[in-house]
Amino acid sequence: MSEDPGAVPVEIGNVLHPVADVEAAVRFYAGAFGLATKFVDGGRYAALDAGPTTLALAGPGEDVTGGVPAASFKVPEVAAALAAVVARGGSVVRPPETGPHEVRAVARDPWGNTLVLYGPR
Structure with missing residues (x-):
């Protein structure tokens, strides 16, 4: 398979998971998998440290x-x-x-x- 010379290399910055309740989802993923919180934007969004990729929790307003x-x-x-x-x-x-x-x-x-x-x- 050949590479497209016009393609720009990118990275997967995060995996987006829509959730009904950001605060509850942060507690769940922290408790179940030990993921640390990178940052929280109220009930809109939270970024959790999942190694090289961020787990992005999107509340209803950010889904x-x-x-x-x-x-x-x-x-x-x-x-x-x-x-x-x-x-x-x-x-x-x-x-x-x-x-x-x-x-x-x-x-x-x-x-x-x-x-x-x-x-x-």
């Missing part, structure tokens, strides 16, 4: 995936990454939006898996 867990790809430019996804057979679920911490978009790969693309504001 951009419609309730399904998704890999979140940290990219240098969200619109360009979204265009690359679409050019290769993916689809747009939510176009780029500027949030309180970053720009993000939601897409699906050709097999229907949800992807979150996020990058700097």
Whole structure:
């Protein structure tokens, strides 16, 4: 398999888990797996240290995936990454939006898996 010379290397910055109650979810994942809290943004969002990848707990106000867990790809430019996804057979679920911490978009790969693309504001 050859690499696309136009592709920009990215990393999975987090795995997004929508939850109904961020505080309860933080307690659950800390108690069940010993995950330390990196930061909490009220009932909206919490980032837990899960080794090289962050477990991102998204409350109802931050659930951009419609309730399904998704890999979140940290990219240098969200619109360009979204265009690359679409050019290769993916689809747009939510176009780029500027949030309180970053720009993000939601897409699906050709097999229907949800992807979150996020990058700097």
